[in-house]
Amino acid sequence: MKNYFLSAGIAACILASCTQKPETQLTLSGLNPTKFQTEVNNAQTNLYTLKNKAGMEVCITNFGGRIVSIMVPDKNGNMQDVVLGFDSIADYINVPSDFGASIGRYANRINQGRIVLDGDTIQLPQNNFGHCLHGGPKGWQYQVYNANPIDGTTLELTRISPDGDENFPGNVTAKVTYKLTEDNAIDIKYSATTDKKTVINMTNHSYFNLSGNPAKAATDHILYVNADNYTPVDSTFMTTGEILPVKDTPMDFTTPKAVGQDINNYDFIQLKNGNGYDHNWVLNTNGDITKLAAKLTSPETGITLEVYTNEPGIQVYSGNFLDGTVTGKKGIVYNQRASVCLETQHYPDSPNKPEWPSVILEPGQTYNSECIFKFGVEK
Incomplete structure:
Protein backbone atom coordinates (compact mmCIF):
# COMPACT_ATOMS: atom_id res chain seq x y z
CA MET A 1 0.00 0.00 0.00
CA LYS A 2 2.82 2.39 0.89
CA ASN A 3 4.58 1.64 -2.39
CA TYR A 4 1.36 2.25 -4.32
CA PHE A 5 0.88 5.70 -2.80
CA LEU A 6 4.54 6.52 -3.34
CA SER A 7 4.31 5.56 -7.00
CA ALA A 8 1.06 7.44 -7.42
CA GLY A 9 2.59 10.49 -5.78
CA ILE A 10 5.65 10.38 -8.06
CA ALA A 11 3.41 9.99 -11.09
CA ALA A 12 1.27 12.91 -9.96
CA CYS A 13 4.34 15.08 -9.49
CA ILE A 14 5.66 14.18 -12.94
CA LEU A 15 2.25 14.87 -14.48
CA ALA A 16 1.94 18.13 -12.60
CA SER A 17 5.31 19.28 -13.89
CA CYS A 18 4.04 18.73 -17.42
CA THR A 19 0.67 20.40 -16.98
CA GLN A 20 1.30 23.15 -14.45
CA LYS A 21 3.12 26.41 -14.94
CA PRO A 22 6.38 26.93 -13.06
CA GLU A 23 5.41 27.74 -9.49
CA THR A 24 6.91 31.22 -9.68
CA GLN A 25 4.98 32.24 -12.80
CA LEU A 26 1.83 34.29 -12.29
CA THR A 27 -1.43 32.90 -13.61
CA LEU A 28 -3.44 34.77 -16.24
CA SER A 29 -5.63 36.01 -13.39
CA GLY A 30 -2.56 37.41 -11.63
CA LEU A 31 -2.27 34.82 -8.86
CA ASN A 32 1.13 33.84 -7.50
CA PRO A 33 1.09 30.05 -6.96
CA THR A 34 3.75 30.28 -4.25
CA LYS A 35 1.23 32.12 -2.06
CA PHE A 36 -0.90 28.96 -2.06
CA GLN A 37 1.85 26.60 -0.97
CA THR A 38 1.80 25.73 2.73
CA GLU A 39 0.74 22.97 5.10
CA VAL A 40 -2.62 22.78 6.84
CA ASN A 41 -3.11 19.96 9.33
CA ASN A 42 0.04 18.29 7.96
CA ALA A 43 -1.34 18.32 4.42
CA GLN A 44 0.17 20.26 1.51
CA THR A 45 -1.85 22.98 -0.21
CA ASN A 46 -1.21 24.19 -3.74
CA LEU A 47 -2.75 26.11 -6.62
CA TYR A 48 -3.71 24.17 -9.75
CA THR A 49 -4.28 25.82 -13.12
CA LEU A 50 -6.56 24.42 -15.82
CA LYS A 51 -6.52 25.85 -19.36
CA ASN A 52 -8.30 25.03 -22.59
CA LYS A 53 -7.41 25.79 -26.19
CA ALA A 54 -9.78 28.76 -26.20
CA GLY A 55 -7.62 30.48 -23.58
CA MET A 56 -10.00 30.13 -20.63
CA GLU A 57 -8.25 29.63 -17.29
CA VAL A 58 -9.52 28.19 -14.02
CA CYS A 59 -7.40 28.24 -10.85
CA ILE A 60 -8.24 25.89 -7.99
CA THR A 61 -6.70 25.27 -4.59
CA ASN A 62 -7.05 21.95 -2.81
CA PHE A 63 -7.71 23.85 0.41
CA GLY A 64 -11.46 23.41 0.55
CA GLY A 65 -11.50 22.37 -3.13
CA ARG A 66 -11.97 26.03 -3.95
CA ILE A 67 -12.20 27.75 -7.32
CA VAL A 68 -9.99 30.80 -6.84
CA SER A 69 -10.32 32.48 -10.25
CA ILE A 70 -12.10 31.98 -13.57
CA MET A 71 -10.84 33.93 -16.57
CA VAL A 72 -13.26 34.17 -19.50
CA PRO A 73 -13.56 36.58 -22.46
CA ASP A 74 -16.09 39.41 -22.45
CA LYS A 75 -17.95 40.82 -25.49
CA ASN A 76 -14.86 42.81 -26.48
CA GLY A 77 -12.53 39.84 -26.19
CA ASN A 78 -10.98 41.07 -22.94
CA MET A 79 -10.36 38.40 -20.30
CA GLN A 80 -12.23 38.92 -17.02
CA ASP A 81 -11.99 37.17 -13.66
CA VAL A 82 -15.60 36.40 -12.78
CA VAL A 83 -15.42 34.93 -9.26
CA LEU A 84 -14.66 36.38 -5.84
CA GLY A 85 -11.83 35.02 -3.73
CA PHE A 86 -8.46 35.67 -2.14
CA ASP A 87 -4.97 35.86 -3.63
CA SER A 88 -3.24 33.85 -0.89
CA ILE A 89 -3.90 30.71 1.10
CA ALA A 90 -3.38 32.70 4.30
CA ASP A 91 -6.55 34.68 3.67
CA TYR A 92 -8.57 31.53 2.92
CA ILE A 93 -7.34 30.09 6.22
CA ASN A 94 -7.73 33.22 8.36
CA VAL A 95 -10.88 34.80 6.91
CA PRO A 96 -13.89 32.48 7.26
CA SER A 97 -15.68 32.25 3.93
CA ASP A 98 -17.19 29.83 1.45
CA PHE A 99 -15.63 31.52 -1.60
CA GLY A 100 -15.43 28.95 -4.39
CA ALA A 101 -15.54 25.97 -2.03
CA SER A 102 -16.49 22.35 -2.54
CA ILE A 103 -19.01 22.11 0.29
CA GLY A 104 -19.58 18.96 2.34
CA ARG A 105 -20.76 16.91 3.99
CA TYR A 106 -24.03 18.76 3.78
CA ALA A 107 -24.48 21.95 1.79
CA ASN A 108 -27.00 24.44 3.16
CA ARG A 109 -28.81 24.18 6.49
CA ILE A 110 -30.00 21.34 8.70
CA ASN A 111 -32.65 22.41 11.23
CA LEU A 133 -24.71 25.23 7.88
CA HIS A 134 -22.43 23.80 5.17
CA GLY A 135 -21.25 20.86 7.25
CA GLY A 136 -20.42 22.86 10.36
CA PRO A 137 -17.61 25.24 11.32
CA LYS A 138 -15.00 22.64 10.31
CA GLY A 139 -16.76 21.57 7.11
CA TRP A 140 -14.86 20.42 4.05
CA GLN A 141 -14.35 23.99 2.83
CA TYR A 142 -11.74 24.28 5.62
CA GLN A 143 -10.09 20.91 4.96
CA VAL A 144 -7.38 19.91 2.50
CA TYR A 145 -8.41 17.66 -0.37
CA ASN A 146 -5.85 15.29 -1.88
CA ALA A 147 -5.15 16.65 -5.37
CA ASN A 148 -4.52 14.58 -8.47
CA PRO A 149 -3.94 16.64 -11.65
CA ILE A 150 -5.17 14.30 -14.40
CA ASP A 151 -4.07 16.56 -17.25
CA GLY A 152 -4.01 20.25 -18.18
CA THR A 153 -7.82 20.48 -18.15
CA THR A 154 -8.78 18.09 -15.33
CA LEU A 155 -8.21 18.05 -11.59
CA GLU A 156 -9.45 15.30 -9.26
CA LEU A 157 -9.79 16.10 -5.56
CA THR A 158 -10.39 13.47 -2.88
CA ARG A 159 -11.52 13.98 0.71
CA ILE A 160 -11.51 11.11 3.20
CA SER A 161 -13.88 12.17 5.95
CA PRO A 162 -13.67 9.98 9.08
CA ASP A 163 -16.63 8.64 11.01
CA GLY A 164 -17.68 11.40 13.41
CA ASP A 165 -16.34 14.23 11.25
CA GLU A 166 -18.38 17.16 12.65
CA ASN A 167 -20.42 14.31 14.20
CA PHE A 168 -21.66 13.04 10.83
CA PRO A 169 -21.69 9.22 10.81
CA GLY A 170 -19.66 6.99 8.51
CA ASN A 171 -16.21 6.95 6.98
CA VAL A 172 -16.86 8.80 3.72
CA THR A 173 -14.63 8.95 0.67
CA ALA A 174 -15.68 11.86 -1.53
CA LYS A 175 -14.34 12.99 -4.88
CA VAL A 176 -14.72 16.24 -6.78
CA THR A 177 -13.55 16.32 -10.38
CA TYR A 178 -13.15 19.63 -12.17
CA LYS A 179 -13.05 19.33 -15.98
CA LEU A 180 -12.53 22.42 -18.15
CA THR A 181 -14.08 21.72 -21.55
CA GLU A 182 -13.18 23.17 -24.92
CA ASP A 183 -16.49 25.07 -25.09
CA ASN A 184 -15.67 27.09 -21.95
CA ALA A 185 -17.58 25.03 -19.40
CA ILE A 186 -16.48 23.80 -15.99
CA ASP A 187 -17.96 20.32 -15.53
CA ILE A 188 -17.96 19.46 -11.82
CA LYS A 189 -18.67 15.86 -10.84
CA TYR A 190 -19.08 14.73 -7.25
CA SER A 191 -19.12 11.19 -5.90
CA ALA A 192 -19.06 9.66 -2.43
CA THR A 193 -19.24 6.31 -0.67
CA THR A 194 -19.70 5.44 3.00
CA ASP A 195 -19.35 2.47 5.36
CA LYS A 196 -22.26 3.59 7.54
CA LYS A 197 -25.65 5.13 6.80
CA THR A 198 -25.22 8.89 6.51
CA VAL A 199 -26.39 12.01 4.67
CA ILE A 200 -24.57 13.90 1.95
CA ASN A 201 -25.28 16.95 -0.18
CA MET A 202 -22.33 18.53 -2.00
CA THR A 203 -22.12 21.72 -4.03
CA ASN A 204 -19.81 24.41 -5.32
CA HIS A 205 -20.06 27.79 -3.61
CA SER A 206 -18.55 30.17 -6.16
CA TYR A 207 -19.50 33.83 -5.85
CA PHE A 208 -19.98 35.12 -9.40
CA ASN A 209 -19.64 38.68 -10.61
CA LEU A 210 -19.69 38.52 -14.39
CA SER A 211 -18.71 42.17 -14.79
CA GLY A 212 -15.19 41.20 -13.76
Whole structure:
Protein backbone atom coordinates (compact mmCIF):
# COMPACT_ATOMS: atom_id res chain seq x y z
CA MET A 1 0.00 0.00 0.00
CA LYS A 2 2.82 2.39 0.89
CA ASN A 3 4.58 1.64 -2.39
CA TYR A 4 1.36 2.25 -4.32
CA PHE A 5 0.88 5.70 -2.80
CA LEU A 6 4.54 6.52 -3.34
CA SER A 7 4.31 5.56 -7.00
CA ALA A 8 1.06 7.44 -7.42
CA GLY A 9 2.59 10.49 -5.78
CA ILE A 10 5.65 10.38 -8.06
CA ALA A 11 3.41 9.99 -11.09
CA ALA A 12 1.27 12.91 -9.96
CA CYS A 13 4.34 15.08 -9.49
CA ILE A 14 5.66 14.18 -12.94
CA LEU A 15 2.25 14.87 -14.48
CA ALA A 16 1.94 18.13 -12.60
CA SER A 17 5.31 19.28 -13.89
CA CYS A 18 4.04 18.73 -17.42
CA THR A 19 0.67 20.40 -16.98
CA GLN A 20 1.30 23.15 -14.45
CA LYS A 21 3.12 26.41 -14.94
CA PRO A 22 6.38 26.93 -13.06
CA GLU A 23 5.41 27.74 -9.49
CA THR A 24 6.91 31.22 -9.68
CA GLN A 25 4.98 32.24 -12.80
CA LEU A 26 1.83 34.29 -12.29
CA THR A 27 -1.43 32.90 -13.61
CA LEU A 28 -3.44 34.77 -16.24
CA SER A 29 -5.63 36.01 -13.39
CA GLY A 30 -2.56 37.41 -11.63
CA LEU A 31 -2.27 34.82 -8.86
CA ASN A 32 1.13 33.84 -7.50
CA PRO A 33 1.09 30.05 -6.96
CA THR A 34 3.75 30.28 -4.25
CA LYS A 35 1.23 32.12 -2.06
CA PHE A 36 -0.90 28.96 -2.06
CA GLN A 37 1.85 26.60 -0.97
CA THR A 38 1.80 25.73 2.73
CA GLU A 39 0.74 22.97 5.10
CA VAL A 40 -2.62 22.78 6.84
CA ASN A 41 -3.11 19.96 9.33
CA ASN A 42 0.04 18.29 7.96
CA ALA A 43 -1.34 18.32 4.42
CA GLN A 44 0.17 20.26 1.51
CA THR A 45 -1.85 22.98 -0.21
CA ASN A 46 -1.21 24.19 -3.74
CA LEU A 47 -2.75 26.11 -6.62
CA TYR A 48 -3.71 24.17 -9.75
CA THR A 49 -4.28 25.82 -13.12
CA LEU A 50 -6.56 24.42 -15.82
CA LYS A 51 -6.52 25.85 -19.36
CA ASN A 52 -8.30 25.03 -22.59
CA LYS A 53 -7.41 25.79 -26.19
CA ALA A 54 -9.78 28.76 -26.20
CA GLY A 55 -7.62 30.48 -23.58
CA MET A 56 -10.00 30.13 -20.63
CA GLU A 57 -8.25 29.63 -17.29
CA VAL A 58 -9.52 28.19 -14.02
CA CYS A 59 -7.40 28.24 -10.85
CA ILE A 60 -8.24 25.89 -7.99
CA THR A 61 -6.70 25.27 -4.59
CA ASN A 62 -7.05 21.95 -2.81
CA PHE A 63 -7.71 23.85 0.41
CA GLY A 64 -11.46 23.41 0.55
CA GLY A 65 -11.50 22.37 -3.13
CA ARG A 66 -11.97 26.03 -3.95
CA ILE A 67 -12.20 27.75 -7.32
CA VAL A 68 -9.99 30.80 -6.84
CA SER A 69 -10.32 32.48 -10.25
CA ILE A 70 -12.10 31.98 -13.57
CA MET A 71 -10.84 33.93 -16.57
CA VAL A 72 -13.26 34.17 -19.50
CA PRO A 73 -13.56 36.58 -22.46
CA ASP A 74 -16.09 39.41 -22.45
CA LYS A 75 -17.95 40.82 -25.49
CA ASN A 76 -14.86 42.81 -26.48
CA GLY A 77 -12.53 39.84 -26.19
CA ASN A 78 -10.98 41.07 -22.94
CA MET A 79 -10.36 38.40 -20.30
CA GLN A 80 -12.23 38.92 -17.02
CA ASP A 81 -11.99 37.17 -13.66
CA VAL A 82 -15.60 36.40 -12.78
CA VAL A 83 -15.42 34.93 -9.26
CA LEU A 84 -14.66 36.38 -5.84
CA GLY A 85 -11.83 35.02 -3.73
CA PHE A 86 -8.46 35.67 -2.14
CA ASP A 87 -4.97 35.86 -3.63
CA SER A 88 -3.24 33.85 -0.89
CA ILE A 89 -3.90 30.71 1.10
CA ALA A 90 -3.38 32.70 4.30
CA ASP A 91 -6.55 34.68 3.67
CA TYR A 92 -8.57 31.53 2.92
CA ILE A 93 -7.34 30.09 6.22
CA ASN A 94 -7.73 33.22 8.36
CA VAL A 95 -10.88 34.80 6.91
CA PRO A 96 -13.89 32.48 7.26
CA SER A 97 -15.68 32.25 3.93
CA ASP A 98 -17.19 29.83 1.45
CA PHE A 99 -15.63 31.52 -1.60
CA GLY A 100 -15.43 28.95 -4.39
CA ALA A 101 -15.54 25.97 -2.03
CA SER A 102 -16.49 22.35 -2.54
CA ILE A 103 -19.01 22.11 0.29
CA GLY A 104 -19.58 18.96 2.34
CA ARG A 105 -20.76 16.91 3.99
CA TYR A 106 -24.03 18.76 3.78
CA ALA A 107 -24.48 21.95 1.79
CA ASN A 108 -27.00 24.44 3.16
CA ARG A 109 -28.81 24.18 6.49
CA ILE A 110 -30.00 21.34 8.70
CA ASN A 111 -32.65 22.41 11.23
CA GLN A 112 -31.18 22.78 14.74
CA GLY A 113 -28.31 20.61 13.56
CA ARG A 114 -30.29 17.45 14.23
CA ILE A 115 -30.85 14.42 12.06
CA VAL A 116 -32.44 11.06 12.87
CA LEU A 117 -31.09 7.90 11.26
CA ASP A 118 -32.66 4.52 12.10
CA GLY A 119 -34.19 6.00 15.23
CA ASP A 120 -30.97 7.51 16.54
CA THR A 121 -30.84 11.29 16.94
CA ILE A 122 -27.52 12.79 15.91
CA GLN A 123 -26.56 16.29 17.04
CA LEU A 124 -24.45 18.21 14.53
CA PRO A 125 -22.71 21.55 15.12
CA GLN A 126 -24.97 24.59 15.29
CA ASN A 127 -23.05 27.32 13.51
CA ASN A 128 -25.77 29.45 11.89
CA PHE A 129 -28.79 30.79 13.80
CA GLY A 130 -28.96 27.50 15.71
CA HIS A 131 -28.70 25.39 12.57
CA CYS A 132 -25.91 23.38 10.98
CA LEU A 133 -24.71 25.23 7.88
CA HIS A 134 -22.43 23.80 5.17
CA GLY A 135 -21.25 20.86 7.25
CA GLY A 136 -20.42 22.86 10.36
CA PRO A 137 -17.61 25.24 11.32
CA LYS A 138 -15.00 22.64 10.31
CA GLY A 139 -16.76 21.57 7.11
CA TRP A 140 -14.86 20.42 4.05
CA GLN A 141 -14.35 23.99 2.83
CA TYR A 142 -11.74 24.28 5.62
CA GLN A 143 -10.09 20.91 4.96
CA VAL A 144 -7.38 19.91 2.50
CA TYR A 145 -8.41 17.66 -0.37
CA ASN A 146 -5.85 15.29 -1.88
CA ALA A 147 -5.15 16.65 -5.37
CA ASN A 148 -4.52 14.58 -8.47
CA PRO A 149 -3.94 16.64 -11.65
CA ILE A 150 -5.17 14.30 -14.40
CA ASP A 151 -4.07 16.56 -17.25
CA GLY A 152 -4.01 20.25 -18.18
CA THR A 153 -7.82 20.48 -18.15
CA THR A 154 -8.78 18.09 -15.33
CA LEU A 155 -8.21 18.05 -11.59
CA GLU A 156 -9.45 15.30 -9.26
CA LEU A 157 -9.79 16.10 -5.56
CA THR A 158 -10.39 13.47 -2.88
CA ARG A 159 -11.52 13.98 0.71
CA ILE A 160 -11.51 11.11 3.20
CA SER A 161 -13.88 12.17 5.95
CA PRO A 162 -13.67 9.98 9.08
CA ASP A 163 -16.63 8.64 11.01
CA GLY A 164 -17.68 11.40 13.41
CA ASP A 165 -16.34 14.23 11.25
CA GLU A 166 -18.38 17.16 12.65
CA ASN A 167 -20.42 14.31 14.20
CA PHE A 168 -21.66 13.04 10.83
CA PRO A 169 -21.69 9.22 10.81
CA GLY A 170 -19.66 6.99 8.51
CA ASN A 171 -16.21 6.95 6.98
CA VAL A 172 -16.86 8.80 3.72
CA THR A 173 -14.63 8.95 0.67
CA ALA A 174 -15.68 11.86 -1.53
CA LYS A 175 -14.34 12.99 -4.88
CA VAL A 176 -14.72 16.24 -6.78
CA THR A 177 -13.55 16.32 -10.38
CA TYR A 178 -13.15 19.63 -12.17
CA LYS A 179 -13.05 19.33 -15.98
CA LEU A 180 -12.53 22.42 -18.15
CA THR A 181 -14.08 21.72 -21.55
CA GLU A 182 -13.18 23.17 -24.92
CA ASP A 183 -16.49 25.07 -25.09
CA ASN A 184 -15.67 27.09 -21.95
CA ALA A 185 -17.58 25.03 -19.40
CA ILE A 186 -16.48 23.80 -15.99
CA ASP A 187 -17.96 20.32 -15.53
CA ILE A 188 -17.96 19.46 -11.82
CA LYS A 189 -18.67 15.86 -10.84
CA TYR A 190 -19.08 14.73 -7.25
CA SER A 191 -19.12 11.19 -5.90
CA ALA A 192 -19.06 9.66 -2.43
CA THR A 193 -19.24 6.31 -0.67
CA THR A 194 -19.70 5.44 3.00
CA ASP A 195 -19.35 2.47 5.36
CA LYS A 196 -22.26 3.59 7.54
CA LYS A 197 -25.65 5.13 6.80
CA THR A 198 -25.22 8.89 6.51
CA VAL A 199 -26.39 12.01 4.67
CA ILE A 200 -24.57 13.90 1.95
CA ASN A 201 -25.28 16.95 -0.18
CA MET A 202 -22.33 18.53 -2.00
CA THR A 203 -22.12 21.72 -4.03
CA ASN A 204 -19.81 24.41 -5.32
CA HIS A 205 -20.06 27.79 -3.61
CA SER A 206 -18.55 30.17 -6.16
CA TYR A 207 -19.50 33.83 -5.85
CA PHE A 208 -19.98 35.12 -9.40
CA ASN A 209 -19.64 38.68 -10.61
CA LEU A 210 -19.69 38.52 -14.39
CA SER A 211 -18.71 42.17 -14.79
CA GLY A 212 -15.19 41.20 -13.76
CA ASN A 213 -15.23 44.03 -11.22
CA PRO A 214 -16.63 42.93 -7.84
CA ALA A 215 -16.23 46.47 -6.55
CA LYS A 216 -19.60 46.87 -8.27
CA ALA A 217 -22.74 45.12 -7.06
CA ALA A 218 -24.00 42.23 -9.16
CA THR A 219 -27.59 43.38 -8.78
CA ASP A 220 -27.64 44.53 -12.42
CA HIS A 221 -27.04 40.93 -13.56
CA ILE A 222 -29.96 39.37 -15.42
CA LEU A 223 -31.08 36.08 -13.87
CA TYR A 224 -33.21 33.26 -15.23
CA VAL A 225 -34.19 30.29 -13.05
CA ASN A 226 -36.06 27.36 -14.57
CA ALA A 227 -38.30 26.85 -11.54
CA ASP A 228 -42.01 27.35 -10.92
CA ASN A 229 -41.65 26.77 -7.18
CA TYR A 230 -39.31 27.50 -4.29
CA THR A 231 -38.91 26.56 -0.63
CA PRO A 232 -39.65 29.52 1.67
CA VAL A 233 -37.64 30.21 4.85
CA ASP A 234 -38.32 31.57 8.31
CA SER A 235 -36.44 34.43 9.99
CA THR A 236 -33.52 32.07 10.79
CA PHE A 237 -33.11 31.18 7.09
CA MET A 238 -34.49 27.69 7.71
CA THR A 239 -36.90 26.12 5.23
CA THR A 240 -40.44 25.91 6.53
CA GLY A 241 -41.21 22.64 4.76
CA GLU A 242 -43.51 24.32 2.26
CA ILE A 243 -43.10 24.39 -1.50
CA LEU A 244 -44.71 27.53 -2.91
CA PRO A 245 -45.23 28.89 -6.43
CA VAL A 246 -43.06 31.77 -7.62
CA LYS A 247 -45.81 33.15 -9.84
CA ASP A 248 -46.77 36.76 -9.06
CA THR A 249 -44.00 37.08 -6.45
CA PRO A 250 -40.48 38.60 -6.45
CA MET A 251 -39.21 35.00 -6.50
CA ASP A 252 -40.27 34.57 -10.13
CA PHE A 253 -37.26 34.38 -12.46
CA THR A 254 -38.97 32.27 -15.11
CA THR A 255 -38.84 35.47 -17.15
CA PRO A 256 -35.28 36.85 -16.92
CA LYS A 257 -34.96 40.00 -14.83
CA ALA A 258 -32.30 41.95 -12.94
CA VAL A 259 -31.32 40.41 -9.60
CA GLY A 260 -31.86 43.81 -7.98
CA GLN A 261 -35.26 44.53 -9.51
CA ASP A 262 -37.23 43.33 -6.47
CA ILE A 263 -34.48 42.47 -4.00
CA ASN A 264 -35.27 45.27 -1.54
CA ASN A 265 -39.02 44.66 -1.49
CA TYR A 266 -39.09 43.68 2.17
CA ASP A 267 -42.87 43.99 2.20
CA PHE A 268 -42.58 40.52 0.70
CA ILE A 269 -41.71 38.59 3.85
CA GLN A 270 -39.44 36.10 2.10
CA LEU A 271 -37.05 38.83 0.99
CA LYS A 272 -37.04 40.22 4.52
CA ASN A 273 -36.40 36.77 5.98
CA GLY A 274 -33.62 36.08 3.49
CA ASN A 275 -32.10 39.57 3.70
CA GLY A 276 -32.53 39.42 -0.05
CA TYR A 277 -32.33 36.22 -2.08
CA ASP A 278 -31.04 33.26 -0.09
CA HIS A 279 -33.47 30.55 -1.13
CA ASN A 280 -33.72 27.17 -2.78
CA TRP A 281 -35.60 26.95 -6.07
CA VAL A 282 -37.31 23.69 -7.03
CA LEU A 283 -36.06 23.11 -10.56
CA ASN A 284 -38.35 22.11 -13.40
CA THR A 285 -35.55 20.07 -14.99
CA ASN A 286 -36.33 16.79 -13.21
CA GLY A 287 -32.68 15.86 -12.96
CA ASP A 288 -32.05 16.21 -16.69
CA ILE A 289 -28.60 17.74 -16.99
CA THR A 290 -29.21 18.65 -20.63
CA LYS A 291 -31.90 21.14 -19.60
CA LEU A 292 -30.97 24.69 -18.63
CA ALA A 293 -31.44 25.17 -14.88
CA ALA A 294 -30.37 28.81 -14.58
CA LYS A 295 -28.67 31.58 -16.52
CA LEU A 296 -26.87 34.70 -15.31
CA THR A 297 -25.82 37.56 -17.62
CA SER A 298 -23.82 40.73 -17.09
CA PRO A 299 -25.25 43.51 -19.25
CA GLU A 300 -21.95 45.34 -18.89
CA THR A 301 -19.56 42.69 -20.22
CA GLY A 302 -22.02 40.46 -22.05
CA ILE A 303 -20.59 37.44 -20.20
CA THR A 304 -23.16 34.72 -19.63
CA LEU A 305 -23.19 31.78 -17.23
CA GLU A 306 -25.48 28.84 -17.89
CA VAL A 307 -25.99 26.25 -15.16
CA TYR A 308 -26.88 22.61 -15.82
CA THR A 309 -27.31 19.96 -13.12
CA ASN A 310 -28.84 16.63 -12.22
CA GLU A 311 -29.79 18.03 -8.81
CA PRO A 312 -33.44 18.84 -7.92
CA GLY A 313 -32.70 22.30 -6.55
CA ILE A 314 -30.54 25.40 -6.81
CA GLN A 315 -29.79 27.89 -4.05
CA VAL A 316 -29.62 31.47 -5.28
CA TYR A 317 -27.69 33.63 -2.83
CA SER A 318 -27.20 37.30 -3.62
CA GLY A 319 -24.21 38.01 -1.36
CA ASN A 320 -26.38 39.64 1.28
CA PHE A 321 -23.93 39.08 4.12
CA LEU A 322 -20.95 40.62 2.38
CA ASP A 323 -20.51 43.87 4.27
CA GLY A 324 -17.28 45.53 3.20
CA THR A 325 -15.18 43.95 5.94
CA VAL A 326 -13.48 41.49 3.57
CA THR A 327 -10.83 42.50 1.06
CA GLY A 328 -10.35 40.04 -1.78
CA LYS A 329 -8.13 39.61 -4.82
CA LYS A 330 -6.36 42.72 -6.10
CA GLY A 331 -7.27 44.61 -2.93
CA ILE A 332 -10.94 44.90 -3.87
CA VAL A 333 -13.35 45.32 -0.95
CA TYR A 334 -16.39 43.05 -1.18
CA ASN A 335 -19.51 45.01 -0.35
CA GLN A 336 -23.04 43.73 0.02
CA ARG A 337 -24.41 41.95 -3.06
CA ALA A 338 -21.11 41.99 -4.91
CA SER A 339 -21.95 38.56 -6.30
CA VAL A 340 -24.50 35.89 -7.05
CA CYS A 341 -24.09 32.27 -5.95
CA LEU A 342 -25.81 29.47 -7.86
CA GLU A 343 -25.48 26.35 -5.72
CA THR A 344 -26.90 23.15 -7.25
CA GLN A 345 -28.14 20.88 -4.47
CA HIS A 346 -30.77 18.80 -2.76
CA TYR A 347 -33.15 20.97 -0.77
CA PRO A 348 -32.10 22.41 2.62
CA ASP A 349 -32.98 20.28 5.67
CA SER A 350 -33.90 17.31 3.48
CA PRO A 351 -32.81 14.83 6.20
CA ASN A 352 -35.81 16.08 8.21
CA LYS A 353 -38.19 16.22 5.25
CA PRO A 354 -38.84 12.58 4.20
CA GLU A 355 -41.27 13.75 1.52
CA TRP A 356 -38.45 15.55 -0.32
CA PRO A 357 -35.77 13.92 -2.51
CA SER A 358 -33.57 11.82 -0.23
CA VAL A 359 -30.02 12.72 0.81
CA ILE A 360 -29.39 9.42 2.61
CA LEU A 361 -26.34 7.44 1.49
CA GLU A 362 -26.11 3.77 2.44
CA PRO A 363 -23.09 1.47 2.41
CA GLY A 364 -22.76 -0.08 -1.04
CA GLN A 365 -24.31 2.96 -2.73
CA THR A 366 -22.49 5.74 -4.56
CA TYR A 367 -23.57 9.35 -4.33
CA ASN A 368 -23.31 11.13 -7.67
CA SER A 369 -23.95 14.79 -8.44
CA GLU A 370 -23.00 16.97 -11.38
CA CYS A 371 -22.98 20.69 -12.08
CA ILE A 372 -21.89 22.38 -15.30
CA PHE A 373 -21.01 26.08 -15.33
CA LYS A 374 -20.94 27.06 -19.03
CA PHE A 375 -19.66 30.50 -19.98
CA GLY A 376 -20.47 32.45 -23.12
CA VAL A 377 -20.94 35.95 -24.48
CA GLU A 378 -23.94 37.96 -25.66
CA LYS A 379 -23.02 41.07 -27.65
